[in-house]
Amino acid sequence: MNRPLLIAPSVLSADFSRLGEEIAAVEDAGADWIHLDVMDGHFVPNITFGAPVIAMARPASRRHFDVHLMIAPADPFLEAFAAAGADTITVHAEAGPHLDRSLQAIRKLGKRAGVALNPATPVSAIQHVIDRLDLVLVMTVNPGFGGQAFIPAMVEKIRQVKALVGDRPVDIEVDGGITAETAGSVVAAGANVLVAGNAVFRGGASAYRGNIEAIRAVAELERGERA
Ligand code: DX5
Ligand code: ZN
16 A cells, blocks of 8 residues: 655756756666656746757656746646656646646646645635546745755644545655655655755765665664665
């Protein structure tokens, strides 16, 4: 019943001038998924990259590409992100009026469908689309930037998402301020996919393995998978 624990480094904190190398380096250091943050300067107050960059980065790794769309509207671009090599495509519940339609479109493209919830968005936003979902992303900071402080009130929200998901095969992902210090509480509440930007990429390439392992150790301990 327990979903596998997955560590997903966010390349937002990588050196974009060497994106392919950075992705290969975190894969080599033990990353389970690669988390790619797409920002449009409209839905969130920052701009990153789009589908062409993801397509160029795709050959760098065979790991699952977890694409987090912080863009509005998202629907006109879903096909491009699918073609670029996304495995999971996550849209924000707040980004458009037709979440049900967006999720259907993602699955129709043959991709796993995710919904992200901003800190102020209630869990009820996904109640009626729960059977169209493969992943729920609980934002543990306000999206837009790496290196922000974890919002503790989100732990209770993760519990509520876990209760809603029940036995369905749905991943519960957390994103923002995840470190070896905060990983335990989110895993205890039910999260199984941990996104981490700063906490993975700090210290340069030689530190990536230790950084990932530090988060994994805390999470596995909490799950009773490590003594
Ligand atoms: C925030 C992004 C995150 C970000 C997390 O808007 O969605 O994926 O990279 O960065 P850290 O782990 O540094 O908070
Ligand atoms: Zn993200």
